[in-house]
Amino acid sequence: MSLLRHAERQIANLGKYSHLNAFINVADHESVLARVAASAESSPSTDNVNARSPFGRLIAIKDNICTADLPTTAASGILKLLKSPYDATVVKQLREAGAITVGKTNLDEFGMGSHNLHSHFGASKLVRGGEERSAGGSSGGSAVAVATGQCWAALGTDTGGSVRLPAAYTRTVGFKPSYGLLSRWGVIAYANSLDTVGILGQNVESVEGVFDSLDFYDPQDPTSLPPSTRSRLPKQGSGGAKTLKIGVPMDYNISTLDATVRKAWLRSLQLLQARGHTLHTVRLPATQHALSAYYxxxxxxxxxxxxxxxxxxxxxxxxxxDGIPDSVLFAKTRGEGFGPEVQRRILLGAFSLSAQAIDNYFIQAQKVRRLVQQDFDNVFATPNPLMTSQPEVDGEGVDVLLCPTAPTLAPKLSEIKGQQPLHAYMNDVFTVPASLAGLPAISVPVHADEGVKAATEEASAWSGMQIIGQYGDDRVVLDLAKELFESASPGP
Amino acid sequence: MALRRASVYARCMSRRLQCAAAPLHTSTIPALSISAISTQDNATSVSKKPMSLQDIEALLNSEPTWSVESLLPPEKNLNGDTSDVPRVSAKQLHHLLRLSALPPPKSQEQEAKMLSTLSDQLHFVGRMQQVDTSGVKPLRAIRDETAAAEQEQTITLETLKDALSKERVIGKHYKRIQRDTTAVDASNVETWDVLGSAERKQGKYFVVESERPQE
Known part of the structure; x- marks a missing residue:
């Protein structure tokens, strides 16, 4: 099928699935198709052949990433009309690779949320078996756009799981690269020491293709990993040929882990063992404190x-x-512009940074964050390339970890709408540790049962399985993800 | 002056890192034994031999290691109070709202709700306060902490060569430094329309309407 044919289908899906509210702003359909046609004409050789290349493909951009052609709202009332004067570096890189931006996707305001309910423009959601379900957050719109074929791939951002969680809920692939590899210039900051640009796609190849176009040093981003450090990172993955040691972290076996998810976890381990990899249980004790430290x-x-x-x-x-004797200047604008969850988090943040609390909360959390990093360094065979003093890995460590992305399948919207805010925080329990340590992690859809046909409406029983690697081992993670994706995919 | 301060800072940083490295290394064991409050026996251990799927299945199906729900605050009693939750006073709440440039609560009910939410959140994050972190160096940002990177990022005369070459010493009796005043082409940044995105403006000014605080 040609590039243009793909694009036409995706554009048609924009209309068909508009009720899912995946997009906040969409580019003009005609001009998008004209650009695809021009790409196809300029380079007929790449037409229809490359599963990885973003050339001539429609890519959706999460609306907290700046684009010069469409508004950038971060799903916030305070930025509802903002038009950025420039493109974010990642958008510029995608355009240079020949990709065409199709629109800006819905999210939880500024990235704060786990179900995409906290958007100024209304929730983005899934419909499965006639029931509305959570798309996951905060990159819910990007995940829904990919899952329903409204684009070829999408950019999201992942601070504590915001790409991986929606990927798990929507049966898509969601990749959070090592912190610092992809540029954050032009990405609206939520928590800058954790924010990472991530990629969503229908398969691992497309995600890897986008990653290849973005994995470069950006002098405009002070947290971009410098070339000297990049040169110390491994260049290659396993290529699928090497036998890997796969760690099974026991601390991810929590009491509320859904039975279906546990089953999919075991099935994934079985599939990978059948391909010659070996399984090893590991303990990551600081996992139990990671969520508290993150929040x-x-x-x-x-x-x-x-x-x-x-x-x-x-x-x-x-x-x-704005600014009356009872209320400080700008409080009115901020009170009206920010949604309730954003205001709750600002207030909690102001508390943990206040003079009386900073040592017991903020600094203590940064210390726990170090323990989480050391936990991972203790189990991985590869030393952390960012650290000088390495803990002695007892015997040999593992190459990657495999665990669920989320404790449950996508919950019904009717069940979560009245929930206390804290309940949504618990969805991040499996994604937050890799974020705190800055590690590469990918969520791959796996069905709990063998032989499920892709077309059946059993779609709601797909879980996200997370592969986590040592810092800089992004290629190892992607290669194993390909193996898992392939072996878990239902046959034709 | 600023330059000198930068290099002094860089030196302090590296010294601090060295100091921190020693206790960190020796504290690997105690740091990991946060198990004081968790349930497991042997902290971070990797099973030496590959395990069979059956063994792993048995482990996963037997006892879960912990419960996330344990982070949630206990059910509230009739007064809306919970025993071990940190207390935030109404006065403190108003202070935090001011610091955050957020409006004060509109009613008593809203104030009570805000206080209750904040104390629930503090309970949720309070778990990590029980961890023994003595001797642990805070992880402030994910960045290259190796000695090689430290050296690469240290600001030296070599790093400043370009900047320094634009200075010249003038004067005979009173020697002083003069900067090269050749105009720099900054057209790409100076064409930025500062008022371009402002919602309210008048002429070349931003407009802010406010009331003077009463004396």
């Missing part, structure tokens, strides 16, 4: 990062006077 660090950084929104130089303002 101190992320809101604290958010309260600082979001302090700049006052509606003066850009963004939307509240009507009338």
């Amino acid at each position: 101190v660090l992320a809101p604290a950084e958010a309260s600082s990062n979001l302090a700049k929104y006052d509606g003066i130089r850009y963004g939307s303002r509240a009507e009338g006077k």
Whole structure:
């Protein structure tokens, strides 16, 4: 099938699935198709052949990543009309690779949420078996757009699981690369020490193709990994040829792990063992404290990062006077512009950074974060390329870890709408540790049972399985993801 | 002056890293034995021999290692109070809202709800306070912490060569440094329309409507 034919189908799906609210703004259909046609004409040799190349493909961009052609709202009332004067580096890189941006996808405001319910533009969602389900958050719109074929691949951002969790809920592939590999310039910051650009696709090849176009040093991003450090990272993955030692972290076997997810976990282990890999149980004790530490660090950084929104130089303002004797200047604009979850996190962040609490909360959380990193360094065979002093790995370590992405399948919207905010935080329990340590992690869809046909409506029983690798082992993670994806895919 | 301060800072950083490296290394064992409050016996252990799927299945199907629900605050009693939850006073709440430039609560009910949410959140994150972190160096950012990177990032005269070459010493009796004043082409950044994205503006000014605080 040609590039143009693919694009036409995807454009048709935009209309067909508009009720899922995956997009906040969409590019003009005609001009998108004209650009695809031009790409196909300029280079007929690549037409229809490359499963990996973003050339001539439609890519959706999460709406907290700046684009010059469409508004960038971060799904917030305070930025609802913002038009960025420039493209983010990752968008520029994709355009240079020949990709065509099809639209800006829905998210939880500023990336804060796990079900895509906290959007100024309404929730993005899934419909399965006639029932509305959570698309996962915060890159829910990107995941739904990929899952329903409204684009070829999508960019998301992952701070504590925001690409992997929606991928798990929507039966797509979601990849969070090692922190610092992809540029964050032009990406609206939520928690800058954790924020990572991530990629969603229908298969591992497309995700890898996008990753190849973005994995470069950016001098405009001070947290971009410098060339000297990049040169110390491994260049190649296993290529699928090597026998890997796969760690099974016992600390991910929590009491509320859904039986279907546990079954899919065991099935994944079985499939990979059948391909010659070996299985090893590992313990990562700091996992139990990772979630608490994350919900101190992320809101604290958010309260600082979001302090700049006052509606003066850009963004939307509240009507009338702001700054009256009872209420500090800009409080009215911020109170009206930010949604309730954002305000809750700003307040929690302000608390943990306040003079009385900073040592017991913020600094303590950063120390726990170090323990989480050491936990991983203790079980991986490859030493962490960012660290000088390495713990002695007892005997040999493992090459990758395999565990579920989320404790449950995509929950029904009717069940989560009235929930306390804390309940949504618990969905991140398996994704937060890799974020804290900055490790590469990918979610791959696996069905709990063998022989399920792709077309059946059993689609809701697909779980996300997470492969986590040592820092910089992104290629190892992607290669094993390909193996798992292939062996878990139902036959034709 | 600023330059000198930068290199002094870089040196302090590397010294601090060295100091921290020693206790860190020796504390590998205690740091990992947070098991004081968790259930497992042997902290981070990798099973030496490959395990059979049956063994892993038996392990996963037997006892879960822990429960995330343990992070949730206990059910509230009739007064809406929970025993071990950190207390935040109404006064503190108003102070935090001011610091965050957020509006004060509109009603008593809203204030009570905000206090209750905050104390639930503090309970949730409070778990990590029980971890013994003595001697642990905080992880502030994911960055290259190797000695090689430290050296690459240290600012030296070599790093500043270009900047310094633009300076010249003038004067005979009173020698001083003069910067090269040749105009730099900054057109690509100066064409930025500062007011371009502002919602309210008048002439070349941003407009902010506010009331003077009462004396």
